[in-house]
Amino acid sequence: TEWNVSLWGKRRAFTEHVEKLAELVSEKTDGAFTMNISYGGLSSNRENLDGISIGAFEMAQFCAGYHADKNPSITVMELPFLGVSTLEQERDISMAVYKHPAVAGDLARWNATLLMPSPLPQYNLVGLGDAPSSLADFEGLTVRATGGIGAAMETVGAVPTSMSATEVRQAMDSGVIKSASFAPHAHMSFGTIENATWWTTNLNPGTVNCPVVVNTDALDDLTDDERAALLGSVDEALDHYIDYYNNQTMAAWGPALDERGITRVTFPPEEIEAFKKAAAEPAAKAWIDANTARGLPAQELFDLVTGMVADGS
Amino acid sequence: MDSIEIGLVVTGGLLVFVILGMRVAFAAGLAGMIGLIWIFWARKGYAPDDFGWALTVAVKTAGQVPHSKVSSQALSLIPTFILIGYLAYYAGLTRALFEAAKRWLAWVPGGLAVSTVFATAGFAAVSGASVATSAVFARIAIPEMLAIGYDKRFAAGVVAAGGTLASLIPPSAILVIYAIIVEQDVGKLLLAGFIPGMFSAVIYAMLIVGMALTIKGFGPPVRGFTWGQRFAALPAALPIVFVVITIIFFVYNPFGGDAWGTPTEGGAIGAFVVFLMAMYRGMRWPQLRDALLETAKLSTMIFTIIWGVLIYVRFLGFADLPGAFADWITSLTMSPMLILVCILLAYAVLGMFMDAIGMLLLTLPVVYPAVMALNGGPLVAAEDAAFGMSGPMCAIWFGILVVKMAEFCLITPPIGLNCFVVAGVRDDLSVQDVFRGVTPFFIADAITIGLLVAFPAIVLWLPSQV
Amino acid sequence: MAGGSQVLTDDSLVSRLDRGLLKLETLLALLSGLAVFALMMLAVVSVGGRNFMGQPLPGYVDWIEQAMPLIAFMGIAYAQRNGGHIRMDLVVGVLKGRALYLAEFVTTFAILLLVVLMIWGSWAHFDRSFDPAMPMWSRDSSMDIGIPIWPAKLLVPVALSVLAARLILQLWAYVQAISTGAETPVAVPLVLDAATVAAMEASHVTDPTEETRKGAR
Numbered sequence: 001t002e003w004n005v006s007l008w009g010k011r012r013a014f015t016e017h018v019e020k021l022a023e024l025v026s027e028k029t030d031g032a033f034t035m036n037i038s039y040g041g042l043s044s045n046r047e048n049l050d051g052i053s054i055g056a057f058e059m060a061q062f063c064a065g066y067h068a069d070k071n072p073s074i075t076v077m078e079l080p081f082l083g084v085s086t087l088e089q090e091r092d093i094s095m096a097v098y099k100h101p102a103v104a105g106d107l108a109r110w111n112a113t114l115l116m117p118s119p120l121p122q123y124n125l126v127g128l129g130d131a132p133s134s135l136a137d138f139e140g141l142t143v144r145a146t147g148g149i150g151a152a153m154e155t156v157g158a159v160p161t162s163m164s165a166t167e168v169r170q171a172m173d174s175g176v177i178k179s180a181s182f183a184p185h186a187h188m189s190f191g192t193i194e195n196a197t198w199w200t201t202n203l204n205p206g207t208v209n210c211p212v213v214v215n216t217d218a219l220d221d222l223t224d225d226e227r228a229a230l231l232g233s234v235d236e237a238l239d240h241y242i243d244y245y246n247n248q249t250m251a252a253w254g255p256a257l258d259e260r261g262i263t264r265v266t267f268p269p270e271e272i273e274a275f276k277k278a279a280a281e282p283a284a285k286a287w288i289d290a291n292t293a294r295g296l297p298a299q300e301l302f303d304l305v306t307g308m309v310a311d312g313s
Numbered sequence: 314m315d316s317i318e319i320g321l322v323v324t325g326g327l328l329v330f331v332i333l334g335m336r337v338a339f340a341a342g343l344a345g346m347i348g349l350i351w352i353f354w355a356r357k358g359y360a361p362d363d364f365g366w367a368l369t370v371a372v373k374t375a376g377q378v379p380h381s382k383v384s385s386q387a388l389s390l391i392p393t394f395i396l397i398g399y400l401a402y403y404a405g406l407t408r409a410l411f412e413a414a415k416r417w418l419a420w421v422p423g424g425l426a427v428s429t430v431f432a433t434a435g436f437a438a439v440s441g442a443s444v445a446t447s448a449v450f451a452r453i454a455i456p457e458m459l460a461i462g463y464d465k466r467f468a469a470g471v472v473a474a475g476g477t478l479a480s481l482i483p484p485s486a487i488l489v490i491y492a493i494i495v496e497q498d499v500g501k502l503l504l505a506g507f508i509p510g511m512f513s514a515v516i517y518a519m520l521i522v523g524m525a526l527t528i529k530g531f532g533p534p535v536r537g538f539t540w541g542q543r544f545a546a547l548p549a550a551l552p553i554v555f556v557v558i559t560i561i562f563f564v565y566n567p568f569g570g571d572a573w574g575t576p577t578e579g580g581a582i583g584a585f586v587v588f589l590m591a592m593y594r595g596m597r598w599p600q601l602r603d604a605l606l607e608t609a610k611l612s613t614m615i616f617t618i619i620w621g622v623l624i625y626v627r628f629l630g631f632a633d634l635p636g637a638f639a640d641w642i643t644s645l646t647m648s649p650m651l652i653l654v655c656i657l658l659a660y661a662v663l664g665m666f667m668d669a670i671g672m673l674l675l676t677l678p679v680v681y682p683a684v685m686a687l688n689g690g691p692l693v694a695a696e697d698a699a700f701g702m703s704g705p706m707c708a709i710w711f712g713i714l715v716v717k718m719a720e721f722c723l724i725t726p727p728i729g730l731n732c733f734v735v736a737g738v739r740d741d742l743s744v745q746d747v748f749r750g751v752t753p754f755f756i757a758d759a760i761t762i763g764l765l766v767a768f769p770a771i772v773l774w775l776p777s778q779v
Numbered sequence: 780m781a782g783g784s785q786v787l788t789d790d791s792l793v794s795r796l797d798r799g800l801l802k803l804e805t806l807l808a809l810l811s812g813l814a815v816f817a818l819m820m821l822a823v824v825s826v827g828g829r830n831f832m833g834q835p836l837p838g839y840v841d842w843i844e845q846a847m848p849l850i851a852f853m854g855i856a857y858a859q860r861n862g863g864h865i866r867m868d869l870v871v872g873v874l875k876g877r878a879l880y881l882a883e884f885v886t887t888f889a890i891l892l893l894v895v896l897m898i899w900g901s902w903a904h905f906d907r908s909f910d911p912a913m914p915m916w917s918r919d920s921s922m923d924i925g926i927p928i929w930p931a932k933l934l935v936p937v938a939l940s941v942l943a944a945r946l947i948l949q950l951w952a953y954v955q956a957i958s959t960g961a962e963t964p965v966a967v968p969l970v971l972d973a974a975t976v977a978a979m980e981a982s983h984v985t986d987p988t989e990e991t992r993k994g995a996r
């Protein structure tokens with residue numbers, strides 16, 4: 001069996017688990033089951049779920065926030081201030097959410113089966129000019145932040161602006177925005193740190209959830225050995241991914257900040273608590289209301305996530 | 314057949330469609346559609362029962378492309394740039410520019426021709442399209458040149474060649490298209506076109522002065538304008554300066570402070586300034602309606618090619634042809650520079666028969682990855698690269714080279730569109746006359762392209778400042 | 780190679796239908812032009828809002844993305860009617876009479892085939908984003924402010940359907956030309972030599988200052 005896999009961009013930390021999975025599956029089946037990974041050749045990233053639904057390719061990665069209405073159930077993982085603190089925790093909670101029948105049903109509308117997450121650390125802000133010393137300094141700060149994070153920033157008086165990720169560097173250099181929110185690897189690859197002066201270490205307003213899915217029919221068509229090889233390799237692929245992110249990407253992050261003399265801004269816990277109070281609860285309530293209206297067990301999903309965070313799993 | 318062979322057969326079929334005169338956009342779309350059906354059916358071993366499945370998957374895959382690819386913020390620059398050009402006519406900017414250029418520059422040998430070149434360069438700063446630029450200046454500049462005894466063929470050649478500057482000097486629809494296909498920063502590419510565009514204009518001007526000095530009775534200088542007259546000609550041309558400054562400031566602030574926005578916004582603000590100017594000059598709904606309809610027609614034409622070709626490109630992705638071509642190019646034993654020169658020559662030949670936008674859209678998906686691979690890959694550092702520049706810089710440099718080639722093709726026989734336009738405007742000129750008159754500019758363009766290849770800094774200095 | 784082309788008219792049924800359809804096509808093309816104009820105004824509002832009111836337009840990118848299909852697709856039949864989609868006429872340029880119109884029939888039919896398949900495919904694309912059971916009937920939303928995308932996706936099959944009607948009309952006109960052996964049939968863009976095309980293109984840019992001055996008087 002040969003599967004086509006649709007990713008985008010180029011090979012990077014964010015795609016290491018897929019690369020590893022392909023390697024493991026081919027090894028375990030002695031080359032009987034191979035994956036042909038394409039970076040952008042088969043689809044654009046916002047159409048990957050459509051491609052899975054059509055059956056144009058068998059596996060793909062996408063981010064829930066690209067199109068909330070396509071996958072409302074998993075956007076629970078993108079709510080601000082959930083309190084997830086490690087990649088391992090992000091992975092475990094994502095997997096638990098993916099196994100929930102309502103979530104599986106949501107993705108089944110696309111003939112898709114959720115395979116694994118691409119855990120990303122919490123977003124934080126990189127910015128130009130004087131470093132903020134308290135949340136009050138965010139008043140009037142222009143920031144590139146989309147969706148839930150943008151809404152959260154608005155609650156402390158910041159001015160969120162939307163633009164595509166590729167325009168962010170230029171918008172910062174030209175002063176259209178003073179700051180941008182991304183995960184560290186994206187701050188590095190989109191060059192937002194090049195001229196930046198500060199970075200928030202613990203704002204942690206949230207992150208994006210980017211699952212890897214497979215076409216359900218293709219999964220069913222696999223031989224038992226092939227399916228076992230695929231599903232049995234997910235854990236090892238994720239271990240490799242997290243190890244790579246923690247030990248390669250995050251290892252480069254600190255020095256990258258130091259090289260450029262970027263100030264690390266850490267807010268006192270009571271400030272973060274106040275921010276969380278102002279932003280998290282209204283966002284969660286709005287999400288639950290909107291998705292209950294869609295017929296999802298929204299409260300239950302939200303409780304599942306917050307419960308696991310509280311348990312510290 | 315393996316997928317690469319399918320890719321080659323379908324590509325051959327596409328060329329046949331195009332040569333037979335099928336509209337390029339649809340020929341590419343159909344080739345892509347047939348290719349997708351073929352490649353999906355091949356995956357099922359051509360089982361008759363599976364043809365329906367292959368057809369459905371192919372149709373639905375292709376069916377995503379138009380909406381998905383066209384809904385892009387970067388592409389929104391194209392219609393705005395086209396609209397600026399049409400509004401500029403109604404704002405009376407063309408005649409104002411020529412008048413100002415004449416009063417300031419016509420005193421040099423071959424003065425009126427030199428003035429024409431710089432007036433077209435100035436108009437290029439508001440116009441995104443070459444052909445339109447040649448058409449306007451054929452009406453304004455040729456009569457004046459003929460009146461003081463220029464050879465009519467040469468006068469026509471100046472206008473045809475000057476028009477090509479519009480696609481290098483920003484705004485430029487074709488540079489935006491290149492940036493989109495190769496997924497590079499639109500702002501940097503637009504900025505990169507500025508110096509090569511002015512550089513081309515200077516080479517044209519030097520050629521004209523040289524001819525005026527060596528050929529007897531060639532284009533006498535025009536003297537006698539007072540400084541008062543010179544300055545009096547400036548206000549009418551000022552909106553151009555304003556638009557140029559706006560667009561530059563929206564990409565990059567030369568004074569180091571905050572720029573005013575993104576290129577997308579800059580294009581739109583530029584159009585708005587010209588719009589106000591045109592309103593002031595008496596443009597009303599009938600003229601605006603014409604400008605909007607012409608903008609719509611040209612934009613639709615370009616977008617239809619874009620999505621048609623991208624269906625074909627989607628098929629190429631499934632066939633992995635670009636990867637195979639890049640592997641082949643990098644496996645050649647020739648020097649990378651020689652291969653690059655061969656590629657540029659191939660563009661010169663292809664461009665003799667094809668439209669510039671269609672040519673770029675059809676070839677770049679395969680040629681661009683190969684050129685990047687030749688340089689050492691998209692992320693290569695300057696010190697390890699074959700052409701001595703980093704991956705992103707190579708993308709910009711190659712883009713300017715390719716666009717310059719595409720513009721060169723607008724003045725070469727047998728289908729140099731700019732020459733046809735000039736001949737069409739002037740009843741007393743045949744197409745052959747214009748092609749004869751434009752021949753000296755081939756030499757100027759060859760020199761320009763040679764210098765851009767030999768000294769990439771001409772292209773890369775400005776974008777590397779940002 | 781390029782742009783403009785000439786379409787003859789008379790009192791025949793096919794020509795009357797041609798002009799009727801042209802009215803619709805012109806309206807749609809004008810809609811496309813107005814969308815470009817709106818895009819320009821949107822940028823003015825966005826930049827103005829950001830610089831003078833400290834408040835950028837929310838979802839600016841989302842709105843641009845919604846406007847692009849209007850610009851890109853609405854004029855597609857208008858361009859086909861006027862021969863505005865570019866092609867190489869090296870071969871068709873030397874053909875004449877029946878041979879020419881047979882060739883035109885074949886390539887136009889091939890376009891119709893593609894367009895019919897694309898109507899199917901783009902409708903399916905719309906259909907995947909549309910769900911009457913959901914709020915705002917939406918199963919696909921934009922990235923920043925979450926507006927439904929199905930209206931923009933629906934524009935593609937709509938515009939292509941008008942194009943299909945135009946192609947069928949052109950095929951009919953070509954059949955008539957082949958059967959009567961007419962040299963210059965009605966209702967189809969005539970193949971003109973490049974010089975004539977260029978002259979027509981140039982006529983779009985007749986000296987604007989003169990024109991507007993006249994208009995102002």
Ligand code: NA
Nearest residue numbers: 437440479484
């Ligand atoms: Na230009």
Ligand code: NA
Nearest residue numbers: 665722728729
């Ligand atoms: Na040519």
